[in-house]
Amino acid sequence: VRGSIAIYASLPTIIQQVINNQSAGSLAAFCGLSVAAISMFGGVYSILPAYESDLFGTKYVGANHGKMLLFSSTAAIAGPSSFLYLKSLSEKAAITDLVSKIDPVAFKDKFGSDVSALDTLIEAKTVTVAKLMEIAPAGVMDPTPFLYDTSFYSIAAAIGIGAVAHAMIRPVNPKWYEKVE
Numbered sequence: 756v757r758g759s760i761a762i763y764a765s766l767p768t769i770i771q772q773v774i775n776n777q778s779a780g781s782l783a784a785f786c787g788l789s790v791a792a793i794s795m796f797g798g799v800y801s802i803l804p805a806y807e808s809d810l811f812g813t814k815y816v817g818a819n820h821g822k823m824l825l826f827s828s829t830a831a832i833a834g835p836s837s838f839l840y841l842k843s844l845s846e847k848a849a850i851t852d853l854v855s856k857i858d859p860v861a862f863k864d865k866f867g868s869d870v871s872a873l874d875t876l877i878e879a880k881t882v883t884v885a886k887l888m889e890i891a892p893a894g895v896m897d898p899t900p901f902l903y904d905t906s907f908y909s910i911a912a913a914i915g916i917g918a919v920a921h922a923m924i925r926p927v928n929p930k931w932y933e934k935v936e
Contacts, residue, residue, distance in 0.1 A: 849898035
């Protein structure tokens, strides 16, 4: 778990290094960490039934595993939705920041509307980061590689909370075991 926290927390920094240094080492680190993050999911599911039986006993491992899968599938839906929501917030903030650096006349010429209609233009996907970069002044950095920073930090925090919750799990006290009659 600690390894996955480090992976997700370090990805924004690695992306920053790839953009700034354009070195093969940073790109290799990004690719390697991405593959490691993706490959962890299968490993967890392969050992889950054995882990559950160690914690809760073997008698109800089927029922316990069913509950774990139920909550896991809920997380599989909520996780990506949250990830994309955070990315869209970052994208909107990046667009707002870019618009503040662009000449209002150039904006109106490109999009046919004033900056005051920005929210409507963003919702209609008329204004995007890529389109704004076409009219941005020279030297303005493209924020696209950094749109997922908040998402990665949030994932690292969620995994950290999960790690703390996991550390608090203790095996069932033997006094609560079922008596064999």
